[in-house]
Structures are given as C-alpha cells and as structure tokens.
Amino acid sequence: REIVRIRDGVDGLGGGWFGECALKQVGDGTETFFWTDAWLEGTPLCVRFRRLFDLSVNKSSMVAEMFSLGWGIGGEAWEWRRQLWAWEEEMLGEC
Template sequence: MVWDGEQTLFWNDSWMDEIQLKTQFARLFQLCLDKDITVADMHRLGWDVGDNGWQWRKALFAWEEELWRECCAVLTNVEL
C-alpha cells in the first residue's frame, strides 16, 4: 500500500498493480533524471504530461513521448 507516498519510491517500488514502473516503462526509467523520487514528491511536482515531475536527460523522441503519455494515463486515477 502506498498510503501518502512519502516512503514509496515512484520508479523502484511495486505500488501500481504489483509491478515496478521502472519495469513497465523501462525506457522512461532510463531517461529520467531522478530515479529515486518518491511517489509523494512526484505527485506534488505533477505527473501529468508536461508537469514538473518529469525531468528527462534528453529530448524525447515521438515514440518515447507516446510511452510517456501511456504512463501518465496509468497514473490518472491514483489518489494519495
């Protein structure tokens, strides 16, 4: 259970459907700058497309942007 997300790692913990986001969205994990961000911090910064929670080490290709939108869609109904 994620509770408030303060102790849960966004990419590394299995808090969504029992699978780590770094596994489900491996390419995005490779490109993200903060691999140890918590769920709470990511939520505060915003996890919709274009929000500040997403910081990449390079500009995304079109297919990576599509993957990003897919990841954001998965997060749409998450409430802390």
C-alpha cells in the same frame, strides 16, 4: 490527502483507475518510490517503462514528490537526460 484524490478520481486526477490498479498501500506517498516500488499492477514502473526510467533524471523520487511536482504530461516531475522522441512521449502517457 492528494493521493486519495488520485485514487478516487476527484477533479480528473487519476480517473478512477488508481484504486483498481494500486497493489501497495502508498499512504501519503512519502515512503513509496515512484519508479522502483511495485505499487501499480505488481510491476515496478522502472521495469514496465524501462526506456523512460533509463532517461529519467529523478530515479529515486517518491510517489508524493512526483505528484507534488506534477506528474501529468508536461509536469515538472518529468526531468529527462534529453528531449523525448514522439514514441517515448506516447509511452509517458501510459505511466
């Protein structure tokens, strides 16, 4: 249900871009890996944002798990091996 709200841009979640960019039907997000499945724009996020993936503690998280923890900037879904540099935080805004 929450993933649908992201797709549709409800309550400011996703902003409507999700439906235009999602290439894999993620359902409730419990069977789609956030970093390693190609569910956005045909390229896994681990490839598109290699630096952030390398710094990520939770490399095997599912889409639903990341969403439930809060994947906005400053959300609990983002756990890093070290504090991000300013340019890395800007990159996070693109995820």
